Amino acid sequence: MTNVPAPEPTGGTQAVARALSLLSEVGRGGGDGLGLGQLAAATGLARPTVRRLLLALAQARMVEQDRQTRRYHLGPEAYLLGTFAAERHGILTHARNSLLRLARETSDVVLLTVPQGDHTLCLERIEGDFPIRTHALMRGDRKPAGVGAGALAILAALPEPEGDALLHRVAPLIEDLAPDLVAALARDLAHARAAGHALNPGRVVPGSWGLGVAVLWPDGRPAGALSIAAIETRMGAARRAELATALHREARLVEASLATLEPQSERRRSTA
Template sequence: MKEDLDKRDDMSYLQTAGRALSILKMFRQENTLSLPAIASGLGVGKTIAYRLVHTLMTEGFLVQDPLTKQYSLGEQVLLLGFCAVQRQDVKRIAHDFLWNFHERTKISTYLTIPCGNQSLCVDRVVSDSTGRLSTVFVGGVYPLFCGATNRVLLAFASPQFQSGYLRSLELPEEEMAQLAEDLKQAQARGYDFTHNRLTEGLFAVGFPIYNSSNQLVAGLSVGGVDDPARPDAVEQFVQQGRQLAVEINNQMGSNYYSNLIY
């Protein structure tokens, strides 16, 4: 690969450090890995792979199950990840908006960011009724195609990313077609909506959040419990959620919503 050739030509590139980081990247797709799998993924022998893995374990970046001998990510990776998330402008800026919104409306809110081919929940403020049912938690990683809380990141991603992601899914043809249509409709109306997709009994409305360069950086969702006595609830959530999204986008320096006509 051209990337590997570029690395070999880079006199400042440290191969050992690069290999150690490559091991950590392998866990983007797998929860656990064996030593042979790691060695194969690196294209090196088991002895070199073992030394790298042993070093990562010593520093707390990997742990090994004593029974299965499988490796998984250690707490140091988690701590670094949360440090990175805490420093993100979108979480810092949105946090007070989420709490103020909840105090006014008692509506549950969630903030997610792209994390590779998945969604990472970085903040949430939930009502008592929603919180008992919700399966989305801060620090949780979720598939992009499940629920408006996460799917909004896919719906408003670049066409290149979206098409590549859809090709990677192993879904029945009919389900894939429906997902593609849902994403298209979400883009057209400016928000995504799902019902009973991620959590039974809940609906969610998702809105994109952009930075000052109008790059998609997060997804905001508002959600609630199905209430047959309030058929207009969803539309109210759409209006209130959109206003919250506008406030956060404005604070982020984005003019995305000012260019939309509702």
């Protein structure tokens, strides 16, 4: 990895927001990393701006550049911060056994989705052994709130005024994905609140259905959602009822595991 010289100083909240957006894109590059041109295209920023921000992030050891490929990767400081955040936000650790169990039992694709501001992030995807799979949502994909079964389950778990306001706020982003999708999601949201689980009947990708159940923190706020994605023919009414039961069972197990975090945090604060 190369040593990168210090960048010219920049200031202002816009620069901070751009740097954080760029850091997020670098992280989504995975093991292959991303080049300067790819990062500029992904963020919509000019190449000189991206280069300047990357220099700043490299100075802070948040990113690093491979000497041979010239591609950018997350740096050691990003890894360290991730380990610090894992206890509070490490839902994947608590959900992994449930994800594996659901994939084994259903043979379908099982997903873990977490809220991220006005969006949701697919944190994990585990594929069952059914030969025909849906690829509508992959690990690392970021969607506007409410788009997808897991995202819709998270939205439905919020207090109703808050959920409605969030859906209204992201409506312009949703409209870019598909026409009339906002109105359809509003109806799906009402159904999810009544049923206790969310159904995505191929709203974005025809034939790709999903069923999701929210996972809650002890205070009742959504920590994320477990969901199952499958082709439409595997999502008949009778099977949906079976899948919803399995999702609820595993969501409660994940919640019980997450609940063990709070007493530990309280004990640390009391001894600080």
